[in-house]
Amino acid sequence: MSSLSLENVGKKFGSTPALAGVRLEVEPSVTGLLGPNGAGKTTLLRMAATVLAPDSGRIRILGRDPAHPHERVEIRRRLGYVPQEPGFYRNFTAFDFVDYVAVLKDIAERRRRHDEVRKVLDYVGLRDHAHQRIKALSGGMRQRLALAQALLGDPELLILDEATAGLDPEQRLRFREMISVLPQRPTVLISTHQTDDVSALCQRVVVLIAGTIRFDGTPAELAATASDRVWVDADRDERAAVSWRTSAGQFRHIGERPADAQSVTPTVDDAYLLLSGADISARSS
């Protein structure tokens, strides 16, 4: 059974479509939603988290219909959600905040709730900061706090919106580790605009650009879409759609490869740039 299924989903804010004709089946695994700012990632994840309804199309989450009140509650029981801007009560301690969310998640019995709160704070490495006020926590710690509340009650579906944004490289590594070794192996849907998250963490990647899905497959398959379209040269090549100087001092080019250029193995980065870069040039022309 797919954990999340979108059928022809559309959503408009005013006259601008944020999503158009989105079809997507998310299986139990770690799936990355990759796309530039404004692509519609947050809109899609909000729908998956039952906080936003589509204008058109059908959504099923964990086999249930979020438009139906009782089924929506059932979904919410099995859901963990880190919004793009989680928002905290700054004067609360980390423990209090997670405890509050645990109350909202209907873990009524105090002993069990506190055990659960301690468990998730431990998991994200905030045990020693549990009784510190949130306003005194660093950005990285707050991000882990946001993850902690989402892990309450061992969700079957974990939705993370830009959960790695603003983290330094070491924090990113720790974050990826936390996501990838979750004991209950929930379905994880994580949005990002950074390709390295996708290559490092995701079994599957969905590229969303301007509200439509432009690619759906494994990271290796995404990279392969750029095969034969990446070449390296000592000088800048005007024929490339995108080019930049690499740390090795050469120019890496992406686009329609000229016959005289030697192609190199593409990366996820190349493929993503090709997809989104092509979009930029299409829009500006």
Added chain:
Amino acid sequence: MTTHLPAATIEKYAADALPYADASSVEAHVLACPACRRLVAGQVDQARLRAIWGELTDRVDEDRVRVPERWLRRLGTPAPVAKILVCTPSLRGSWLLGVVITLALAVLASRTTGGGDLPFLAVAPVLPVVGIAVSFGRAMDAAWEVGEATVTGGFPLLLIRAGAVLAACVSVTAVAAVVLPADGRGALAWLLPSLLLVVVTLVISTTRAAMPYVAATISAIWLCVVAIAAASPRTDALFGSGAQAITAALTLAAAGVLLSRRHAIESGTLR
């Protein structure tokens, strides 16, 4: 804490042979002293240790419950509800202070302008409407989106918060009403209009309208109605006993509509 636990005490504690008071002081020491904790852990069987440890950390967490939450619980509020209430933006001190000042001004106006209790009756019902509008949804609740995606999100959360705001406003207003100039309408003439405005606001919010706009519109309409009534020779048209009966009936009807539409209320939700 230089004196550690004597070996004999630890042994007795491990065998569960200490009187309650002594066992408690062992636990207090162990909580603060890693060295003795290790000694105790080596002797007490694991299941019992886990149970003791759970109870201890629980007691520590309990001590850290913040003051307003503790008061609410002492007043008989169930602990989870108390927790939600202290996270309600409009129940913060600054909001309540605003309510008190507004009411004080309204009472002052009622006593000095010769308009009788009309300024007070006009203002009091608006306060809970505004309070509820700012207690729920994106504008005021920092963690609204996290809350919205939980089982309590939507109607249950709205109901708890709206109930708390209403209770707070009604208590403060009831106190303020005592010092109103008496002119026969009774000090409770504001109560039913308050309830009606609150319930109507909630009902309209079950459509796609955003609660702050609904609250502002309803409040404005109410103030206009009061102004028109004030200009007419008989303000009793609005606050007399006949009007009160009609208000009560309308409130009940609106409450029925609200209940039947409760699943549609997702005012914190984006549309």
